[in-house]
Amino acid sequence: MTRQLTIGAAQLGPVNRSDERGAVVERLLALLHQGERRGVELVVFPELALTTFFPRWYVDDLTETDHFYETEMPNAATQPLFDEARRLGIGFALGFAERTLDSTGATTHRYNSQILVERDGSVVATYRKMHIPGHADHEPDRPFQHAERHYFEPGPDGFGVWHAFGGLVGMAICNDRRWPETYRVMGLQGVEVVLIGYTTPIHYVPDPSQDALAGFHNRLVMSSGAYQNGTWVVGVAKAGPEEGVELLGQSSIIAPSGEVVAQTLTTRDELITATCDLDWCARYKQTLFDFDRYRLPEHYTRITAQRGVIEPPRLTEPPSDPRGQQ
Numbered sequence: 001m002t003r004q005l006t007i008g009a010a011q012l013g014p015v016n017r018s019d020e021r022g023a024v025v026e027r028l029l030a031l032l033h034q035g036e037r038r039g040v041e042l043v044v045f046p047e048l049a050l051t052t053f054f055p056r057w058y059v060d061d062l063t064e065t066d067h068f069y070e071t072e073m074p075n076a077a078t079q080p081l082f083d084e085a086r087r088l089g090i091g092f093a094l095g096f097a098e099r100t101l102d103s104t105g106a107t108t109h110r111y112n113s114q115i116l117v118e119r120d121g122s123v124v125a126t127y128r129k130m131h132i133p134g135h136a137d138h139e140p141d142r143p144f145q146h147a148e149r150h151y152f153e154p155g156p157d158g159f160g161v162w163h164a165f166g167g168l169v170g171m172a173i174c175n176d177r178r179w180p181e182t183y184r185v186m187g188l189q190g191v192e193v194v195l196i197g198y199t200t201p202i203h204y205v206p207d208p209s210q211d212a213l214a215g216f217h218n219r220l221v222m223s224s225g226a227y228q229n230g231t232w233v234v235g236v237a238k239a240g241p242e243e244g245v246e247l248l249g250q251s252s253i254i255a256p257s258g259e260v261v262a263q264t265l266t267t268r269d270e271l272i273t274a275t276c277d278l279d280w281c282a283r284y285k286q287t288l289f290d291f292d293r294y295r296l297p298e299h300y301t302r303i304t305a306q307r308g309v310i311e312p313p314r315l316t317e318p319p320s321d322p323r324g325q326q
């Protein structure tokens with residue numbers, strides 16, 4: 001008997017600024033019910049699923065955006081999702097903006113978070129995004145902001161892996177998926193399924209030459225992470241034209257071989273599913289990527305000892321430029 005887990009990647013189309021939480025939760029419930037009809041045991045929703053991607057606007061006073069954050073989970077708006085998922089025996093992962101409070105009700109932290117809930121309704125973990133992209137200050141020359149570094153601080157907990165859904169489950173959020181360290185830290189904990197919500201504008205303002213490659217890069221990073229760590233990866237987008245910004249879809253479920261086994265065809269609310277054989281991971285973890293046998297951590301110390309690039313010293317003076325010798 002192999003360990004099979006049927007997973008649904010529940011892509012969302014745009015969520016506009018004026019959309020009430022209740023209306024969004026209705027859409028999540030519709031996707032959950034589709035999942036039930038297809039035998040899904042775990043549904044994965046996108047990053048910041050309950051609201052529009054508000055870091056595209058800059059406000060000086062963060063408190064003006066407090067309404068975009070959840071201060072408890074579940075809460076009145078999301079309780080119907082928690083209740084229905086438990087009634088159906090389906091687990092889920094849900095991205096949301098989180099604002100933590102002290103005993104007086106004052107805000108202590110703002111995180112970009114993703115909660116994982118088991119089939120019996122118990123909370124497995126909350127992951128808080130660590131690789132926060134974009135900028136912290138207002139950049140008025142941009143067509144839209146990506147001010148995540150203004151709205152969120154990096155999560156304090158690292159990349160955990162949890163015993164859940166009959167296997168070993170990890171989480172990451174959007175920009176985390178571009179960094180090999182994300183997957184490897186989870187790979188070193190034996191991860192078998194990585195759940196990733198994302199919101200990726202197709203127009204990359206700092207270098208528009210990357211726009212045409214947005215889908216390629218999305219697949220490249222998630223397939224590499226899957227293959228190099230022998231794990232399933234489930235990447236789920238908020239897609240389509242949200243408040244005038246076109247967001248990448250291409251939500252996908254990727255096998256430990258790096259092959260995409262399911263991918264969305266639209267940029268709307270759409271559920272794709274795959275029955276994932278968790279024992280397939282061992283084929284990679286025990287052969288090419290047998291970490292214990294083949295890794296050389298003594299040669300990887302730079303990865304944790306330094307952040308940016310340090311070029312090696314030059315051993316000889318560079319040859320003089322002949323054009324300079326008049």
Ligand code: CDV
Pocket residue numbers: 047133134173174175176178198199200201
């Ligand atoms: N929400 C994100 O983290 N978005 C980023 C930016 C850089 C486009 C991403 O990596 O997709």
